[in-house]
Amino acid sequence: MREKQSLLPLACLLLAVLFCAPAFSGTSGRKKYPGGKYYIYRYTLKDKQGSPYSIEHPGKWLSHKSVERRKRQGLSVDSTDLPVSSKYLRQIEKTSSETAKRIQKRSAEWLIVGTSRWNNTVLVRSNDTAIFRSIDALPFVAKAERVWESSDSIPKMVKQDYHETFNAWDSVKGVTYGNGKEQIEMINGQRLHNIGMKGKGITIAVLDGGFQNADKIPAIQHANIIGTKDFVYPNSPYFYQETDHGTKVLSAMAANEPEVLIGTAPEARYWLLRCEDQQTEQPVEEDYWAMAAEFADSIGADIISSSLGYNDYDGDSAYYHQRDLDGQTALISRTASMLAQKGIVLVNSAGNSGMGPWKKIVFPSDANDILTVGALNQEKKNAPFSGVGPTQDGRVKPDVMALGSPAALISGRGTIIRDMGTSFSTPIVAGLVACLWQALPDKTALEIIDLVRQTSSSYKKPDNIYGYGIPNFWKAYMIGKME
Secondary structure, eight states, X not given: OOGGGXXXXXXXXXXTGGGOOOTTTTEEEEEEOTTSOOEEEEEEESOOTTOSOOTTOGGGTSOHHHHHHHHHTTOOXXXXXXXXXXXXXXXXXXXXXXXXXXXXXXXXXXXXXXXXXXXXXXXXXXXXXXXXXXXXXXXXXXXXXXXXXXXXXXXXXXXXXXXXXXXXXXXXXXXXXXXXXXXHHTTTOHHHHHTTOSOTTOEEEEEESOOTTTTTOXXXXXXXXXXXEEOSSSOOSXXXXXXXXHHHHHHHHHOEETTTEEOSOTTSEEEEEEOOOTTOOOTHHHHHHHHHHHHHHHTTOSEEEEOOOXXXXXXXXXXXXXXXXXXXXXXXXXXXXXXXXXXXXXXXXXXXXXTSSSOBOOBTTTOSSSEEEEEEXXXXXXXXXXXXXXXXXXXXXXOEEEEEXXXXXXXXXXXXXXXXXXXXXXXXXXHHHXXXXXXXXXXXXHHXXXXXXXXXXTTTSOBTTTBTOSOOHHHHHXXXXXX
């Protein structure tokens, strides 16, 4: 499930067009899937034998910033950090090529789409099941699972224009934060800004489905975007013309337009990582997410803001059950549960399933040692669409709540909008986590997570609707400074 799509149409009718701008405004009709029938299989390998790397020399595949982040927090590199065995990858390539030659008249094709270090998995794409069977028979393969199948048709994408200036009515004269005043003041983040803590020196990786016009919109051009990468196969030829969902998420943190919208971390550095395939909804998106998270680790990101979540897939609505919400069953949740041990704070949306049959949080918001964010309305009441807890193993979820019904954002068209979803309460919190960490640079990821929880409004009496309550980032700073 793309949690950004799950708000009920009734809510849109009640709140009218103002609060319900479409998340995928760049689609118009459908076209036949290009290239014919293909599949992607996930192969889990038994070990990492034959790797040219060693944990004693992590600088050969991890950036200096990534290694230093671990050292600063007293974390060691372990075997999960090692890349997938290059020896095994060569064997997969050799076996696939030999099989393709043997069935050449059937025009068999294959490609290694990507790998996951932490899960020790390989993604292979092919149009012939004989190639998958030949890989499955290799002695170092522990498990094979089909995670993607090409659909009959996909949406047509239409380029969206953007506004170079704001409308006069977008400004809130005399109010520095403009339309974003309420969402930062609700969690007492403006006081961190007042002492100069605006995320400077902190790197945030934004995992999403697209960042439409984020390279052109003047308000976001001010953001310190230091890199982009696409993990969806095939990579989009027009990175900045996909969905504007990620643009809106980014704006909640990075916008810096006084009297219009100032985000919660306007001075942070940003990596924009596309890992959501908006054309289909299949398990391979968990692999894309894992690859993006590992990349964020490798380039030295401090925080991941993820407004993505899953609980069912095209053609297989029973792929997951609520009993799987244990932080370990889903590949995406296993990956998310590892992030704090790598020195990264993950801030993930709780999901918008509260009014549907699922009702609960979605994957990977069930992960251990992350901040799962639910959505509040302007009266600080739980938004009915916001996913609830607990996890299957009894942990409190969500962790914290922030304004998401609605939040003030900048759309892919460059205009101020108000949109609903835990997608948008999440970056509001993520940005202030960056400001808090800037102010308390000696804290570990786990300590930052604990500080946010412990200084939230319901910490002493948490429940499975509000979690630990509404964060108070100024209180977190004051207590953290004294520790």
